[in-house]
Amino acid sequence: MSNQxxxxxxxxxxxxxxxALTPAxxxxxxxxxxxxSICRDAVGELVPLPGLLARITQPPSQKPEQPAPADLMEGLLLKQAQHRTRRRALLGRIAVAAAVLALVIGIPATLLVRTPDANVSVALAPAANTYTTMSVDIDLEPASWGTRLAIECAYPPNSGYSYQSPWYGLLVTDNTGTTTQVSTWQAVSDDVVNLESATAVDLEDIASLSVVTSTGDTVLTAPVELN
Ligand SMILES: [Zn+2]
Known part of the structure; x- marks a missing residue:
């Protein structure tokens, strides 16, 4: 190979x-x-270049030390411009995809967001043929995953108070009649117990709440009616 x-x-x-070279x-x-080998090394150093060009937004400002033939420079600049155009097109497609995602995910999320006014407070009443001095109030707060329940359970000061049960449980019954137990707690005298609980049932699908004894007897109950 000659130097020429x-x-x-x-x-x-x-x-x-x-x-950017013509096929010939x-x-x-x-x-x-x-x-x-000189040109092989030069190509080896430049192989990462197309990837780099795709990531930059401005062409390098520095001029090559030796000007390349005009048609080659034109080809290079054209290639760089094509890279930038493709990059802009890609960014555009990403933006559109993000907007579509926001629509698909955002609209149902917006519909699910409810104001604090959507919270429901329920004061449970003694079940039929049941006597209890325990009082239970429950705040129900809708969530995207179901319903958050804040349970306040008060036992009045009463030296003669005898527990009806070693522990109590809270049952959630949905509109299809399916009942799930979401919390249990021990009875305590002369105290207020605050419990946080949760259920996968949506607030609008909760039909009623009940407090049951460890043997399954209902002591307090109330329907859940939306505001
Ligand atoms: Zn060479």
Whole structure:
């Protein structure tokens, strides 16, 4: 390989890496690469360039030290412009996709967001044929995943108070009649117990709440009616 031949191809590395050579020039350059380690090294250093070009928004301001042939520079600049155009198009598609996602996810989320006024407070009443001094108030707060329950359980001061049960449980019954137990707690005398609980049942699907004894007897109950 003559030095003259290398001089002919010395500036072609970037255009080759960027795919800017004509098929004929590319064929000639590939043939030259087989014989010229200088150009092979130059190409090896430039291989990451297309990826870098795709990430930058401005072309490098510095000029090449030796001007490349005009048609090659044109090809390079065209390639860079195409990279930028493709990048802008990609960013545009990402923005559209994000907007579509926001619509798909955002609209139901907006519908699910309810104001604090949507909270429901329920004071449970003694069940039929039951006597209890325990009083239970429950605030129900709708959530995207179901309903949050804040349970306040008060036992009046009463030295003669005898527990009806070692513990109590709260049952949630939905509109289909399905009942799930969401909390249990021990009875305590002369105290107020605050419990946080939760159920997967949506607030509008909760039909009633009941407090039961450890043996399953209902002591307090109330229907849940939306405001
Ligand atoms: Zn060479």
């Amino acid at each position: 031949e290398h001089e002919r191809f010395a500036q072609w590395d970037a255009a080759f890496v960027l795919g 020039d590319r064929h000639d350059y590939e043939h030259h690469l087989e014989q010229c």
